[in-house]
Amino acid sequence: MQRKIKLVIIIATLSNGGAERIAALLSENLPDNFEVSFLLYKDEVFYSYSGNKYILKVNTDNKIIKQILNLRAINKYIDEIKPDLTLSFLTNPNILNLLSISHTKIISVRGVRSKSLKGLGGFIYKNLIKLFYNKADSIVALSKGVKEDLIDNFKIHSNNINIIYNFCDIERITNEKNIKLDIKNHKIFEKPSIITAGRLEFPKGHFNLLRAFKNVKNSIHDAQLIILGKGKLKKDLVKLAKELNIFNSVHFLGFVENPFKYFSKADIFVLPSIMEGFGNVIIEAMACSLPIISTDCIGPKEIITNSANIKVEDEILYAEHGVLTPVFKNNKYRNNNSLTKEEVLFSSAIINLLNNSSLKNRYKLESQKRVKDFSKDKIVKNWIKVLNDFNLS
Structure with a gap:
């Protein structure tokens, strides 16, 4: 009988x-031979998962003490679970994973940290990355751009x-995208519609998107913009939308558990981000047969062009x-600032796709083809290979 491999995800x-x-x-x-346990900082769960769940339950506003207590709690659970592997996602969990008592440590790096x-x-995290990331048994980078950033700016060993x-759960998205919208939201999509999704934070480029959309409205008067996601900038973005008339x-529809039923009703998906390590939402939109317009913000180009060098x-x-359009400058422009060159190009790409049905349909078909390269089966095999490299079974 095959031995269970105990995996803790932090x-x-x-x-x-x-x-x-x-x-x-x-x-x-x-596969069934993996026994998964999650160590979460907070008991906040929106996504379905498989395995056990443990909450660190650290309550303090002192940032240094919080990290010490988080590490102590992680070590307590590692000692209790005795995992074969620990796998962490994002910078803070990665650092604590590397400082933990775990024997075999894998970290997942999701973004271009030299810029974000x-x-x-x-400054502190950048130096911690330089100090500790080379101690990982394996590093999983989200894209070629992320790997190059680690090597060039943090001196991380490339062979590790x-x-x-x-990956994209195409089957699940296919099922969920066909769910009907309520009458109020369905009416939005009866007009030319552009949709985006992401946290309402500066790196996601929503200020620039609103300003570019104003330019779209000048050409396509009934165009509609749908923004999925929540975040601290919502009030500022609502204010700007009002100032722009x-x-x-x-x-602004907030965070929704099933974004795909909205994606599938739209004409175009746009990603206005200032930086993205990959842009997972792009492949999810592709699974809904949406044509894609994105800024050239590192990761998305690898989806849209097959290259990290363009x-x-x-x-x-x-x-x-x-x-692809040029990435926006990371500035909080208001309604009385002139449109930047990047905003003009972004709005022109939207207008062109909305007005050119043959081009729009071509990119719909391309999305359907391209998303298959990120299928669940293909990408999970790559994860299993990394996890099995340590001969634990």
Whole structure:
């Protein structure tokens, strides 16, 4: 009889995020010889998962003490569970995993940390990454761009980094996308509709998106913008939409458990991010047969062009599997600022797809083909290979 491999996954929560969704999906799709346990900082679970769940239950506002207590709690559970492997997602859990008493440590790096870590906290984390990441038994980078960032900016050994893209549960999305919307929301999609999804935070580029959408409205008067996701910037974004006189055409629907039933009703999916390690929401939108427009924010280009080496700066790139535009400058522009070159190009790409049905249909078909490269079966095999490299069975 095959011995069970005990895997502990360390992550802050299982709610409202791409890393969280992938950790949960991975637990549900590993072979039966894996016994999975989650160590969560908080008891926040939106995604279905398979395995045991343990909550660290650390309550203090002191950031240093919180990390010490989190590490103590992690070590307590590791000592109790006695896992063969610990796998962590995101920077803070990665650091604590590497400091823990676990014997075999795998960390998953999800973003371009040289750009996303800011301020004093970012400075500290950057130095911790340089100090500790080479101590991992294996590093899983989300994309070629993430791997290059680790090597070039943090001096991480390249031979210890595996690239595993996020996977897409195509079968599940196919089932969920066909669920009907209520009458109120269904009416939104009777007009030309653009949809996006992501946390309402600066790196996601929503300020630029609203300003670009104002330009779209000047050409396509009945266009509608649907924004899925929650976050601290909602009030500011609502204020900007009102200042731009587009509020009645912008629909902030918050976090939804099934975004796919909204995706499948839209005409175009857009990703306006300033930076993304991969852009999991793109392949989910592709599974809903949506044409894709994205800024050239590191990870998405590997989905849209099959390459990490292309750089889009002054023009729109109509690539193999979607459309790329130059990345926005990370600034909080208001309604009285002139549109930037990047915002003009982004809005032009939207207008062109909405007005060109043959181009839009071509990219719908490309999405249906491309998403198969990120199927659950293909990507889970890559994870199993990494997890089995330590000859634990």
